[in-house]
Amino acid sequence: MTDESEDVSAPPEAPQDAVRGARSPNFDPSPKAFRETRSKDRFTGASGVLFEQAMAQTRMAICLCDPSEKDVPIVFANRAFRDLTGYDDDEILGNNCRFLQGPETDRAQVAKIADAIEREDVVVVELLNYRKDGTSFWNALHMGPIYNEHGELIYFFGSQWNVSDVRAARAEETHAREMARELSHRMKNMFSVISGIVNITGRMRGIEKEAREINDRVQALARAYETTLDNASTGYIEIGPAIRAILDPYSSDESRLKVLGNGLRVPFSTVSGIGLSLHELAANATKHGAWSGDDGLVEVDWYQRDKDGIPHLLVEWRESGVQDVIEPTQSAGSGNTIIDRMIKYGGGKTVRDWHSDGLHVTITYPVGLTPAQ
Amino acid sequence: MTMHPTILLLEDEPLILIDLEFAAEDRGCNVLAATDIAKAMVHIQNSQRIDVAVLDVDLGGGTTCEPIAHKLDDMGVPYLLHSGNLNRKDETVQELGVRHIPKPADSSFVIEAALDTIDN
Known part of the structure; x- marks a missing residue:
């Protein structure tokens, strides 16, 4: 089955993007860009469109990190992630999440994340992170492994929520x-x-x-x-x-x-x-x-x-x-x-x-x- | 019960201590009064006998009556707690597991309750 034949629910892409981009100042091109470069992981066809829209619309800051690459870099971050941290895609992609840490970040919480990645486990921590402008926020980070249909680890999924007010x-x-x-x-x-x-x-x-x-x-x-x-x-x-x-x-x-x-x-x-x-x-x-x-x-x-x-x-x-x-x-x-x-x-x-x-x-x-x- | 039981009163607020002392004297008690743990310890060491004690839980400056309570436990002396602190009620009071009379309470009622623990 080809990508095209599976992609029944998606309208023609170019005009749709043009219209959406024009109407919505919040249009997020990152999900689409991401899945276009990642054909191997099946974020394609209808599920890909669903992924694209969900990632673009959610107010939850979301990123995917690739454990097959050295230092587990971020390979995808949605708009909410960029809004939360103040960084642009070119500053985020390819880097390990630790650029969000700073002088007051609790090392014990960071160690929990490293440990969870090591054990391919789910972890929920609250840690102090820093934006590009140097201001800090309390990040409720949920991180866990994502596997493909063969049971192989392909990504670490991270969702972060600003809980400073909470x-x-x-x-x-x-x-x-x-x-x-x-x-x-x-x-x-x-x-x-x-x-x-x-x-x-x-x-x-x-x-x-x-x-x-x-x-x-x-x-x-x-x-x-x-x-x-x-x-x-x-x-x-x-x-x-x-x-x-x-x-x-x-x-x-x-x-x-x-x-x-x-x-x-x-x-x-x-x-x-x-x-x-x-x-x-x-x-x-x-x-x-x-x-x-x-x-x-x-x-x-x-x-x-x-x-x-x-x-x-x-x-x-x-x-x-x-x-x-x-x-x-x-x-x-x-x-x-x-x-x-x-x-x-x-x-x-x-x-x-x-x-x-x-x-x-x-x-x-x-x-x-x-x-x- | 002996006619003139010896009662140890530990209370950091002098006015409450005097009130308890009067009520204990009215019941014919021999009173050992202390406003802090050190003074209570001196009483314990210098007395021939102690029949019962009333302990204020929160003694100010973050200290509680716990050291005295444990000492009395070791000696087999009954005591009751007299406190207005909800916080301590949750922790120290429950931990010690003895009768607790919340403040404010009538001083003669507190002494009566203390003397009852000797009878039992």
């Missing part, structure tokens, strides 16, 4: 993660120091009980804030993990706390009001409510509802299984005062219903405010 983004992400960890550590340490000061002062003044109460509140907030560190930069946080963190120390017996709410993003400012309120409810349940006896249960649910066109966070606290529910005659207790005021100042509302087997509380809190507020 590497920079990766480094930035790592840095941001480290910063967040450091910040988290310092924040927890700061809360610990505050607790220490409160306890020490309480002891010296003989008000340990009051100090304990202050610390319980401080630590509840610390737990809630801790969950928000990952995504606080957006101004919105997931309220679920914060609620779980607040209630965590009270829920040693999982059968007595049912957390029903699901994922919901709310402004960061919501955390202190809702967080502290839930802490007070939990503390009261431990003292007088569902968690004071042996069988009481607390269910916590939350969801979003629009009220007068403004989104509100609704948190429902439902106690059950309480033997002697005693509705306080006065709105006694600093805990309740804190809840009512915090929610009110946030533009929300607290409703308490004393059912026969336990307290139900519904907190309604506007969450349509901008993160800045």
